[in-house]
């Protein structure tokens with residue numbers, strides 16, 4: 001591990017000022033960054049510990065929404081009665097991720113900013129454009145079972161590992177940031193980047209900016225939601241493919257649909273044109289297949305992950321069927337008494 005400085009600011013302004021320094025990295029739960037530092041994949045000059053900042057509450061917002069503080073642990077968010085009642089899709093997605101111990105330590109802001117779990121990114125003996133720009137991409141032509149089928153580039157085919165972010169994307173959340181120019185909001189769909197020709201940057205976060213909260217507005221879908229996660233093990237595994245679906249229905253007809261995919265791209269994947277195909281229509285397997293085709297338009301495998309294209313197509317159809325029927329994914333109740 002490299003030598004680094006350590007700061008524990010007491011105000012958001014101080015934290016932003018220190019984070020503007022070259023090589024400074026924010027840390028809160030440390031469930032990802034510390035692992036990366038041990039491997040030498042992250043070498044910060046100064047660690048900015050955010051845990052003293054007043055960002056550890058879930059607040060009500062106008063219109064029945066919630067503002068999820070960046071330092072609220074993932075588990076606290078998932079089990080908050082208001083989140084469970086108003087955003088069960090979000091609660092279920094959070095509980096599908098990691099382990100109870102990790103969810104207790106990991107924070108909401110950290111969940112957004114976690115890095116890919118691409119094996120080559122963690123192994124400093126291998127080529128990785130995200131870790132070492134210009135060195136190449138070990139996953140292209142290498143082991144790429146977990147990698148992207150959508151939105152990748154010839155520089156990087158990594159996926160974003162979060163479950164929580166897939167639900168937040170489907171819920172049209174907004175990311176609240178504080179930086180040198182004050183506060184700003186970024187639509188969730190715009191917060192994470194595709195790799196393009198600069199895979200070193202995962203998000204639109206600028207130097208000196210901090211995620212302070214994530215705001216979510218109600219989406220009236222009743223029981224018509226689901227979070228379907230497909231993975232190699234039932235727990236403590238990242239998604240090969242996941243689907244967050246929420247449908248606003250009137251009788252048998254779908255009025256409005258929100259669908260986001262996880263495990264398939266460098267960011268949660270949404271296609272508004274695919275969602276529009278459902279508006280005003282009666283549910284049917286044929287329609288869901290059509291929507292899946294549109295969501296996966298342009299999907300490309302890299303060899304080891306070719307299976308994901310068909311897996312994703314089947315997952316989308318199944319998730320939409322579950323959402324229409326009001327039968328969320330059945331998984332064990334992970335609450336620890």
Ligand code: SF4
Pocket residue numbers: 116118119120121127128129130131136137138139140155156157158199
């Ligand atoms: Fe690095 Fe991205 Fe290639 Fe993985 S997929 S080796 S993170 S450049």
